[in-house]
Amino acid sequence: MIELFGADYSVYVRSARLALEEKGLSYDLTPIDIFASEGPSSEYQSLHPFGKIPLLKDGDFHLYETTAILRYVDEAFDGPTLQPATPKLRAGMTQILSILDAYAYRTLVWDIYVERVVKTRDGAPADEVKIASALGPARTVLAALETLIEGEPFLLGELPSLADCHAAPMLSLFEIAEEGDLLLKSTPRLAAWLSFFKSRASFQATAPVRTD
Template identity: 35%
Template sequence: MRSVRLALAEKGVAHTLVGVDLVKGEHLEGQHLARHPWGKMPAFEHDGNAFYEASAIMRYIDEVFPGPALTPSTPVERARMNQVMSIVESYGYPASITDIFIPRVLVPSLGGQTDEALVEAAKPRAALFLKEIARLLGAGSYFGGASVSLADLHLLPVLTYLRATPEGQALLAATPTIEAWMGRMNERSSVQAVMPAN
């Protein structure tokens, strides 16, 4: 959800954020299920149109609203942006969030115990994710070329939450180019407005 909010902030779009309490199970109630049949977030409505899935919403925001373009202008850079967004969704989020952040941080905050085997098994997948992301960034400043793209905004929340774990801190320390990229991203006003304090 934060990636969508980052896109809105980068474009300067005024919007209303509707809270859904996951702990209370509001994401599985009829009102939210009407917006997203799998009970996930985010869900987005604009001008009579409703969408879910963060990458689809982000692309819509970039196309519909004025402001700086968040999609690169060349076919190669656009393909790289789309590739990174897909890597985040298919590999990065499951390893970093579902299998490390949630059991390490969220479950204990709700009174549960960390599944240490799950976290341990996820570490090699998270390491591969970071290694490949670092390779794709190369010596570039951003994943879309010279300026921030949807890929950067899609990746940052995942890495921010991963960094909130001891495992994530160690993994990120092994990828200094990604650490430097996170530093650049965290200087952006959109990130300071949307992301939790590190």
């Protein structure tokens, strides 16, 4: 049995779960609350030296870093392949995964979504300077993704790939912020993809309990 450690609110955990769902694999999600005041247990820290989520366990094999987990899930198990067949499309997929980790996560999720939506839930003011400074980098991310889309209805054409699994959790949170919703209007192919992917069974099966 595959075991995934993490919390349903985490975009990275959802990315791994989407790949598991798209492969049609069953797995257990073992809760790890990474933001608990006492932090993750020392046992968890010994398996994930950076103390982040997710972590995948397959028998006595443990793996952390989400893009490694995504590739392992696709390559180690039966089910529909989630990596395109041609070198150019595979490179495009890796490029999208890398852009999401290097440029999208911090800007779209933390600087805009968390600041505008999560922080203000309990009445705290958003850091408007942080949000305003993130808009330019966010535009760059969206424009890059828009040009890397290689068909429809998925990011790389007719079949779902690891790029969809990694992009959907970040972009769906970003869209909840008013700035995200507005900026996505300037990238219509990306907006159409997001709207399509949000209707997938895998996306619905991995919905966090609370997102706004």
